[in-house]
Amino acid sequence: GTSPDWKRERFTMDEGLSKTVTETFVRLYNEGLIYRGKRLVNWDPKLGTAVSDLEVVSEEEDGKLYHILYPFTDGPIGELRGLTVATTRPETLLGDVAVMVHPEDERYAHLIGKTVALPLTGRQIPIIADDYVDREFGTGCVKVTPAHDFNDYAVGQRHKLDMIVVLKLDGSVPAVAERYTSDGITLDGVAMPATVAGLDRVPARDAVVTELEQLGLLIEVKAHKMQVPRGDRTSVVIEPMLTDQWFVAMSKPGADGKSITQKALDVVASGEIKFYPENWVNTYNQWLNNIQDWCISR
Incomplete structure (x- = not known):
């Protein structure tokens, strides 16, 4: 079986984690990888908000x-x-x-x-x-x-x-x-x-x-x-x-010349990140190869 490393447990609103989220947002924005745009989103009329595909x-x-x-x-x-x-x-x-x-x-x-x-x-x-x-x-x-x-x-x-x-x-x-x-x-x-x-x-x-x-x-x-x-x-x-929503540009090259999507594909292809069972790699790759810009203002 497997077990999480509970010493590394984090909560979304932890001070350190929130700071990292803010720093990451600013860095990606400065690289042109986060933008505000008018695009189609999944909209729930009852909740009055955009919702994710999941x-x-x-x-x-x-x-x-x-x-x-x-x-x-x-x-x-x-x-x-x-x-x-x-x-x-x-x-x-x-x-x-x-x-x-x-x-x-x-x-x-x-x-x-x-x-x-x-x-x-x-x-x-x-x-x-x-x-x-x-x-x-x-x-x-x-x-x-x-x-x-x-x-x-x-x-x-x-x-x-x-x-x-x-x-x-x-x-x-x-x-x-x-x-x-x-x-x-x-x-x-x-x-x-x-x-x-x-x-x-x-x-x-x-x-x-x-x-x-x-x-x-x-x-x-x-x-x-x-x-x-x-x-x-x-x-x-x-x-x-x-x-009007905030989006992460998934296919646009960043400061290092690679897109977020390409980096995510590379770490799995190189074996740096592994899937168990391995058959989920195909699902992961298919998802990323067809991914749209990610709406983060939900």
Whole structure:
């Protein structure tokens, strides 16, 4: 068996440990490895705080897949009125800034660069191409909502798309949504439809679906099994939220030329740190090789 060395026991708020934390923070900040930025985090609307990935429990639940028509801005193209997008979260379409298709999808290749009118608002958004799209899922057309989906955020960064925050920190829809560039620069806000403004996210979904149906833009609704992220302390659905937080840059080289991630990989590869059992090394390496910047302001 194993046993800790109790002579080295420490508490988070011990004076010596707190001093080390402060010194480390300042050193990393001075090296440019700690920064304050506007990025997506796991947000618990009930706790009113960002939570770590370890505090998010995803379980399969019964949901719905909504097929929504986004009409072409300049009228039908051939036999198509527009693009049909499949989504499990129709309430977030108010924050859409693009519709993406796979660059090699022959069904839509000729439409890349065209624009569609965002349902309920009429705001023009472009049709873009990105390898992230799974051609076999849904219709092969995916709405891009960088402020409310982690994958969409990454797409938005690649394509320099704006971010529109259509939910407040309490999970309700604002009268005017905040809007930012992909670099986090504040732009003029975007007015939300009066039928949705002020509603919590669940009633807002119902209101959006009802209005889509009335406009003839709700093409189909299918039963759909989906992974729903919930906070392990509140059981509330976790919301990807764009907020100002403090982050540790995990992949940026420090003063010695190596990133924090690379150092962590090296000490295990060299045998300086060992895993028991050894099969956990693969899990550790996979985690670090896919790690994002670490949110530390929780």
